[in-house]
Amino acid sequence: MEKIFFVASILILSIWAIPVHSNYYSKSIPYDPIQLKKTHLHFYLHDILSGKNPTAVQISGPKPTPNNPTPFGSIFALDDPITEGPELSSKVIGNAQGTYLSSNQGKDLNLVLSIDIGFTAGKFNGSSISVFSRNPVTEKHREIAIVGGRGRFRYARGFIAVNTYYLNTTNGDAVLEYNAEIIHH
Template sequence: MENKSILIILALFLCSITIPVMVNSKYHSEKSIHSLHLKKQKVTHLHFYLFDILSGNKPTAVQIAQPNITIGYKSTTPFGHLYAIDDLLREGPNESSKVIGNAQGLYISSSQSEDMTIVMYIDFGFTKGKFKGSSISVFSRNPITEPNREFAVVGGRGKFRLARGFVECKTHFFDPIPSNAILEYNVTVLHY
């Protein structure tokens, strides 16, 4: 019995000894922009319409969270309400206009004043045309009661890799009772 105890203690001791291992790795490396095989920087202008529909049998924006207070229900600005979206992008402002992609993301009502403001993260993915499979990402404040708004383009993928730029947005149509809207987007994006 004593021999078994000694063997177990010896085995545990040997298991606890760490053997130094040489690892050749770094958590980063530096590359030049040319090593990424990127071509010359381009400027692209995009024009499309976003359909944000909160009503009907198949809404494209749905509320997924709200504050745990009752003032949000009575207020004209539902501060703290969070929405998930999967809005269609179309070439024109009509429902019969060609669908060119979709906008997926989140927006949250972030204003406690009468001027409704949201903060949004949206990825505009293109499913048709020259930019099929590419997207641009917008993360910005959106004061929706202002007639002309500007948002920041903070990134992209596909043909819009390393994108940056800005969006000019106007409300083309707004129905306040179900909160349905058609928004006109003019995008200027720098990319490789």
Template sequence: MEKTLILPKILLLSIFTISVNSEYYSKTQQFSRLQEKTTHLHFYLHDTLSGKNPTAIPIASPNSTNSKKDDPVPFGTLVAIDDPLTQGPELTSKLVGNARGMYLSSSQDKFLTLVMYVDLGFNTGKFKGSSLSVFSRNPITEKHRELAVVGGRGRFRMARGFIEVNTYYLNTTNGDAILEYNVTVVHP
């Protein structure tokens, strides 16, 4: 009988003797007071769905008979992008980086809206090797709109801010677009 009580006693004793560090966080410490800067950037994004060298490729499309045949990005379409970012609106102007990520066509009405998950990477100048992370709704039929900057890498680590987007050019037949980006970002 005493043998059957030994196991529960051992288990009970082990609960009290095991040192456990089960916290999912460490002690909160004062973050050094970094001088935050506000940086303004201006460039153009070239989103090309047509031609021999598209920079935006549909990777998933809805299996629906309701989608309009003339819509270049019907509701539910997921598009992967590697769009060039240039200093001016011409594709031949100085390349400053690229926008890599994806967007999802997320509206069922006539006003095309995308949800964007994009990394704006810079490959020249003061911000070479840095990037901004954008995760935002983009109602592209509106000439002026705003996107959220939710983070970044490199010199833009811990960035936050917004992008004012103006449609410089839009081909509603094939979906090609040139977008003017005016970025305001706060970062350490």
């Protein structure tokens, strides 16, 4: 009998609703624009798919072939070094980490990039810029979008003019020249 009373009490208490009245709350304050800065950065990104220590590896998608190292639907994870010069032996100033997706069914290679370019040297050490953009790789000169940043690049917006410095179409290895124009606080 006590168990029935206990269960009934629990049911009644769980059904009993206490009305709560609340309103949507928001507060707007006048925007006081902070002086924006414009920074130009020039560096090289090394995307290496071949060898014993690749900096980008396929994590999903169709099997690469000798004629197509990045087939449509392939997803790659990357941790690419960025350097001051085009040689891999030049000073490393950071790395690009994230993913890219091979997104074109045609003969031209298009990637959709989702990467964070973090700086580990110089006055931007500890800061990064975030890129989310389409990258038509077969075009010699192209632009990709900067959509955010952190550290000294907080609230970053801008673009990166990308130039293919070197591309091995057999194994997919590439060296890309990046000229970034960044507007930030």
